[in-house]
Amino acid sequence: MKNVLGFVAGASVLAACSHGLPPVAIEAAVETASVAGTGDAADDPAVWLAANPADSLIFGTDKDNGIYVYTMTGAEHAYLPEGRLNNVDVRYGFDVGDRLVDIAAASDRSNGGMAFFFIEPDTRAVSYVGALPVAGVVEPYGFCLYRSPVDDALYAFLSDKEPGTFVQYALDWDGVMVTADEVRRVTLGTISEGCVADDRTGRLYMNEENVGVWTMGAEPGDPIEPRQIAATDGREITADAEGAALLPRGESGGWLVVSSQGDNTYAVYDLETDAFVTRLQIVDAAIDGVTHTDGIDISAADLGPAFPDGALVVQDDENDTGGQNFKFVDLRAVIAAIETAAATD
Template sequence: MRLLAIFGLGFLAACSGAPAVEITAVRETVAVASSGDAADDPTIWLAPDPLDSLVLGTDKQAGLYAYNLDGSIAQHIPAGRVNNVDLRYDFALPGPRRDIAVASDRTNIGLAVFLIDPETRHVEAWPTIPVADVADPYGACLYQSESGALYAFLTDKEPGTVVQLLLRYEGEGVISGTEVRRFATGSTTEGCVADDRTGRLYIAEENVALWSIGAEPDAGTELTHFADVDGRFLVADAEGVAIIPRGDAGGWLIVSSQGDSRYVTYDLDTGEPALRFAVVDGALDGTSHTDGLDVFPLPLGPEFPEGVFVVQDDEEDSGGQNFKLIDLRDIRAALSTAEE
């Protein structure tokens, strides 16, 4: 067990929630250029050489950043007010392989599209896919079906409408999004993540609950309760969600408990709480009031041999907003200890 990284699993008192384990960040990105409420949601792109991988992070006032793993800026893509970002690999296009990232686009009211060239690491913005009858695109995530079809989920901030789109290349530089399903939670909803292994979608209704539903378009519209925003384990707002996988179907759902600057995990099989933790000051400053987050569970070089947990930090020590990278081993160690 890596005791220095998790302070001997010492407990951190929470002002409104249950006790939390202390963990520290290993790396941080340069702050986004916009001031105030700006950085929002990250995801990790795996390069052919893992050391060349990128952290994609949204500046919800001014586009998308691509960061190197050391936190430096590799590229800034002006793309308007993009909020949540997710990606999948080897999108069906003619010619050389391209990977795809999408983001909720509040400027153009739809789904922003970016293609990534694995050879050059270059991120290219493509035309936004317009989405009808959506007022304020908020959350976004992708799902790769066993059939090979790629779907995007886009949430409308109020009243928590979720639109599922089938993404396809139509030729002549056009990627389309055909609506195949629409359902709603009932109130503000942003964070979502799809588990490609099991075909389940998990959604955070910020002040109410975590929900799950089948990710295939024929799975109906009835949501299944997963966990409550109870003010103790999970404190409103429930924001970013991601999955720490274990085996072919198991693992944990991890959620930002924004109201008390904590992160909470739930057993995917049972929905039972497993662990609460905080990212505290160490060599780098800790995190607070996190919006988006993501988990990448594969090796990314010597600093992240089992993967990385990346989170938005509402106020880093220079006063701006950036993204913090946490060694996934520390979280797995804390989960293992909590299971004993």
């Protein structure tokens, strides 16, 4: 059931959810139609930036059926029913020999590995490349991509749901299919899903759902020494710690945003200090508010007239017309809320 909270008089700060720290209210600007899957179906979005910002696309998984691709108006651009896909991510300039394509990839529970899609930058055509089963992963769950600032190599991180093992793969192309060679793995201990890698700084952030947020180096030669930077303690994050996204500022600054699924909020952390900054909540307005979010993504690029400074995209478990869908938030509102909280800290 949707948890509707009122505004504190004279402020945009909401009453605290349970015993969590009070979140700041923001509103969705665009939403998609509900996905075809029933029940807990929609899961994770990823933003693809087009040369013409208004032509940018949002990928969103339906973990019963496949993947949707949406325009920045929330309209359906493509639907690819390619299996039980859970988490999705996007990178640019993947070399397939005769050309460079952009790539979307997802954790694939139907085939025990990863699914790959190509995006043609000039036409926005999205095509299914195929599924790549992997050994040593029982239930593919969380997923994120990483482009190394050291040598431009492309890597994938795929989590095995239990016991929360993240496996890193080096991705390549053999002329027919994307290849994935395991380079290392780290086990956090319990169910883990959301992850995001910072291509600027070479850091990986991983969410252990009932424990908290961990970070370690994303390079294959970095020590496997995860360090906890946030706890699922009911104050900053209420279980589950789900999606993770980066809001970059400059060469190394900005914020990590984590979906606090248990109380319908988003915890924000400073990327340079790991310090907690604030919490956000997407409330009812012209578009209904957001509850029980799984995956999230952020792009701080120009995404067209409605989102000139980027967007926060989130999964909503209870759309007001039924089913689950995705909501887009103007990143200007998100940045204003974060910067105000940081200035008053």
